[in-house]
Amino acid sequence: MSQKTGTVASTREKDYKKVKNLRYWVLGWLLFAGVLNYLDRSAVSIAAPNMIKDLGLTKTDIGLLGTVFSWTYAFFQLPAGYLIDKFGPKKMYFIAMAVWSVATALMSAGRTMTHFITFRILLGIGESPNSPNCSKITTTWFPREERGQACGIWDSGSKWGSAVAPPLLTVLMLAFGWRAMFVVIGAAGIVLALAFYLFYKSPEEAKHLSEDEYRYILAGRDNSAAPAASIPWLTFFKYRQTWGMMLGFFTSIWIWNIFITFLPLFLQDTLGVSIAKTGWLAAIPYLASAIAGIYGGRITVMLVRRRGQTAMGSKKLVLIIASVLTGALLIIIPFVHSLVFAIVVLCLALGLIAIIQSQSWALTSDIVPDTHVARFGSIMNFGGYFGGALAPVITGIIVDRTGSYTPSFILAGFIAALGALFFGLMVRRPIEAKEIVAA
Numbered sequence: 001m002s003q004k005t006g007t008v009a010s011t012r013e014k015d016y017k018k019v020k021n022l023r024y025w026v027l028g029w030l031l032f033a034g035v036l037n038y039l040d041r042s043a044v045s046i047a048a049p050n051m052i053k054d055l056g057l058t059k060t061d062i063g064l065l066g067t068v069f070s071w072t073y074a075f076f077q078l079p080a081g082y083l084i085d086k087f088g089p090k091k092m093y094f095i096a097m098a099v100w101s102v103a104t105a106l107m108s109a110g111r112t113m114t115h116f117i118t119f120r121i122l123l124g125i126g127e128s129p130n131s132p133n134c135s136k137i138t139t140t141w142f143p144r145e146e147r148g149q150a151c152g153i154w155d156s157g158s159k160w161g162s163a164v165a166p167p168l169l170t171v172l173m174l175a176f177g178w179r180a181m182f183v184v185i186g187a188a189g190i191v192l193a194l195a196f197y198l199f200y201k202s203p204e205e206a207k208h209l210s211e212d213e214y215r216y217i218l219a220g221r222d223n224s225a226a227p228a229a230s231i232p233w234l235t236f237f238k239y240r241q242t243w244g245m246m247l248g249f250f251t252s253i254w255i256w257n258i259f260i261t262f263l264p265l266f267l268q269d270t271l272g273v274s275i276a277k278t279g280w281l282a283a284i285p286y287l288a289s290a291i292a293g294i295y296g297g298r299i300t301v302m303l304v305r306r307r308g309q310t311a312m313g314s315k316k317l318v319l320i321i322a323s324v325l326t327g328a329l330l331i332i333i334p335f336v337h338s339l340v341f342a343i344v345v346l347c348l349a350l351g352l353i354a355i356i357q358s359q360s361w362a363l364t365s366d367i368v369p370d371t372h373v374a375r376f377g378s379i380m381n382f383g384g385y386f387g388g389a390l391a392p393v394i395t396g397i398i399v400d401r402t403g404s405y406t407p408s409f410i411l412a413g414f415i416a417a418l419g420a421l422f423f424g425l426m427v428r429r430p431i432e433a434k435e436i437v438a439a
Helices: 012-018 022-055 059-075 077-087 089-109 113-127 130-141 144-176 178-199 211-219 233-238 240-271 275-307 311-335 339-367 370-388 390-402 406-426 433-438
Strands: none
Touching (some): 022 089, 022 130, 022 144, 022 178, 022 211, 022 240, 059 077, 059 113, 059 240, 059 390, 077 089, 077 130, 077 370, 089 113, 089 130, 130 370, 144 178, 144 240, 144 339, 233 370, 240 275, 240 311, 240 339, 240 370, 240 390, 240 406, 275 339, 311 339, 311 406, 370 390, 390 406
């Protein structure tokens, strides 16, 4: 499509009624890619019982694989954000998806911890651009007031993926073995990477985007900032807001990494669930988190449109409340001995974590100008995963030495509650474009 021109309508509401919603089809791509991304990431937790049995691994080994992935993922956030801003999300998404899919397939050939660690490092490199890319595409396709909801939808892909992973991958594993499971999901990623590269277009290039929707998107953009490539990424570390987002996001990633690595084993070891039933029961909390992530974003839109909250203020309020409630629920989990009640508490806890993660990503576009979103988001993600990477290996060590998950959940509860302080006290206002340029 040629560059669209025209006068933006005088009111946002008038344009809103004319929208044809092509942007939500783009969002569907991001959602589906996120599902596949987390199928790949969750596969080790599903294969863990058989890997332990076949190869003599320990829970500490399984935790170490989660930590190696997270640290690699964290460190490569910084170049990922820069490359996305410089070369665009289309090329970077294609390369990233291809790399992480190959890394997943290679897990089928692993025989030693050295093999598995190498492949998990490659997976971390490949997956590192995923969330900054989604954030960048959201900023490109959605006006500011809708980004909280949009981020909630694409971020829910990680939860849908984690929900689909236990039953789907368990069936694959029981039918064909854990090695074949890795091959199948790796091949699916290659297909999706090619499809994305062939069909994705920016709003300026999309042939089926109506003039009305294009003007509506433009009306919600911030085009006042200097080009992102001209701003050194180290500049962002000078601001309290950056550290507040890094630390706040860390609290959710710490907890998420525990569940993504150990939830199946926790259900089996603590509540006596069989491997066959684990696949279905472990899916339930992730389904709840997927739904919660989407509706958490919807809450921020309602607070803006009906309660007069600012876009930034609505997201902060949701983040603070969700952090406190998550902390309380995590402390309760190890003391629940009823399977039904445990699943309910897990659903609530993971649902709140989903809200924290999606609205953290949405908040990045309220803190920095649109041209800097990918880079700022990658820094937030770096901080979250750099610290959160310790959660799997520490949890594995604690369980191997004590035979209990209780200390890990109590620690996670206190960490979650700290998120309210980080978001509330350190993220008080946006970073203006003129501040970044002058820094």
